[in-house]
Amino acid sequence: MDIADIATADYIEVPVDRRLGKVRSIFEQEHPKGIIVIEDGEYRGVITERQLLQSHVEDDAKAEALAKHAPKVSRTEDIRETARMLVEGNTKVAPVFEDGSLWGIVTEDLILEAVLDNLDALDVADIYSTNIVTVTESDTVGQVINRLRENGISRLPVLDDAGDLTGVVTVHDVVNVVIRDMSKATVGDRRGEVERVLDLPVYDMMSNPVETVTPTVSVEDAVRTMLAEDIGGVVVTDPDDDRRVDGVVTKTDVLRALTFTEEQQMDVQITNIDLLDTLSRAEIRERITAAADKYSDMQVQHAHVRFHKHNEKLRGTPLIQAQIRLRTNRGQVAGTGEGYGSDNAFHVAMDKLERNVLELKDIRADEEYEGQLLRKLNEL
Structure with missing residues (x-):
């Protein structure tokens, strides 16, 4: 199977001079995996939700300031090689070209849906990350942003004082809170509003209940859960105690497994x-x-x-x-x-x-x- 069988011409694009404030609103309202940036009808790059979170660029800046040159994929490219390109490019979406022209996009979800029935040969234990980064319920949004940035990850399990799992906080959660609160603030109020948002406790924004799996669950079942709930990963818990975190398995981990x-x-x-x-x-x-x-x-x-x-x-x-x-x-x-x-x-x-x-x-x-x-x- 090659990318021609799964790529889509249905995607969101913005011009290079679109303000980043408007781009953030698109992510909030339509939840795309990424947005294609164009100039005079030509491809210039992609913007992902994670880039917006990790960026210090102001809302008044133009989209071209964050446009990232994701790997270009041919419509005849092999799925395994495309999965490798997404992982090594650290992106969830890549432009698909045909005869030198932008045809559409391919996303991690499209790849995972295409190979879903073949993932039962692997268990979560074969691919999940045990290098766990967590936060507590009393940690702040500012601390969450720093840990997401420092570790280049998209989700953090939230633990209570006893070390038990009580929630999860993701890049998407942070972006939603920031966009929601910033939209209420005027230009003069913005600095104070930013400081207030950064001081919010994780408890006020985390997701609960948490989607979890054990290490013995098949990768197919784990991916079905991610796709059904439209989440980027699930927390892996101890088989004998679902409050104890063993690790995290993400869609990126699964894409990486496809290249084994x-x-x-x-x-x-x-x-x-x-x-x-x-x-x-x-x-x-x-x-x-x-x-x-x-x-x-x-x-x-x-x-x-x-x-x-x-x-x-x-x-x-x-x-x-x-x-x-x-x-x-x-x-x-x-x-x-x-x-x-x-x-x-x-x-x-x-x-x-x-x-x-x-x-x-x-x-x-x-x-x-x-x-x-x-x-x-x-x-x-």
Whole structure:
């Protein structure tokens, strides 16, 4: 199946000179996955809801200020490769071209709907993220925005003082609150209104009840829930206690799973690949392979490397966060690090990953030793 079978010519477009305040209103009223920005009828980029949240650009600025050049997809492109392009481009929508002209768009939802019946072969445990970032009910909207930005994620489980799951807050929730309150404020009141909104507690804006799944649920069932509820992800909870958060599984995690291969060579996927300096995909693969080889019984099926740029800079070089997550026959293992420039950030993350691999090896060795002792004791 290729993109021609699922792409759509039904999309929202705005001119480059449309004010961002109007663009925000479109997201509030029509909830598109993204908006195409055009100039004189020609494609110039896309704007997503997350971009609006992460941007410091004022409402009076023009759409061109936020237009992002999402990967261009041919109508004859393979679905697996398109899924990779969306993940590595860190976008939920991409323009589809035919003979050099913009034909339509493809979204993550269109891809997931097309492959839904084939997702029962995977369980949530195979793909969900265990690197959990959470907030409490008393945290503020400002703190939520900072954590969403710093971690490049779209949703945060909300916990009470006992650490139990009570809700979830998403990029969409934040955008809705900001747009709703800003629309009530006049220009003179805006600064004070912004400060008031940022001080609102999470409890006032979180969604509840929360859509949850356990690690043993099939990916197909999890995606059906996301599509039916029109949400970007679900919280993964402990099978024995649905108040305890184990992780999160998102539509992006599922798209990433579509790119998994059974080839001998480890599959590496890089999100925000445009942030790479001198590193190549081959060099990243070599470093990860070398780290995994320190545990001879570990085979890496898939590696995901994600780069995220902070606003801070040193001599013109941005502060980058690198996150590495490996899907292996021994479970998931991860490493995170920060540095100025993607090369430095990647090396810091790799050091952490190697320590975690060795720790996993030691834990496995201890478990095997304990098993041997128990077997000997039982023989006495």
